Amino acid sequence: MEYELEIGITIGSITTAIIFTILSQYVRPRLKPLTHDRWDSLLVSKLTKQGMDRNRANFKSFTQAIYGWDKDDEGNLTPNWKEQDLIQLMKEMIEDEHSYSSIARLLNGNGERGKNGGKWTAHTIKRVSSNPFHDNINQFKRD
Secondary structure, rough: OOOOOOOOOOOOOHHHHHHHHHHHHHHHHHHHHHHHHHHHHHHHHHHHHHHHHHHHHHOOOOOOOOEEEEEEEOOEEEOOOHHHHHHHHHHHHHHHHHHHHHHHHHHHHOOOOOOOOOOHHHHHHHHOOOOOOHHHHHOOOOO
């Protein structure tokens, strides 16, 4: 017998996740191998995404370094105001119809570097300037 499975539930606590995992151990052996692999993949994907969303909503680290934000020892994210100013400049230049490439050239020419010290590219300018996480900056007071 073959089952079509979709994980359309929200796992809001570790207890729910444990119960769901135990139940999945009952279901897994009854699935064909390809469905079995898909089940595991969907479960891991769902749990990972929910954890990242929860951390993002609570200003906790949810991915690698984010330009414009610093992470403390406990994983809390706080604005890096120097980088936030540069993001604002990027957005203003984009609004004034500068290309991503021209913005990257200007920043590199001024010696500005990315979070990990790399040079700016059109791709990184686009990614940083359009990251919706930066919209949360108004929840912090500038030092």
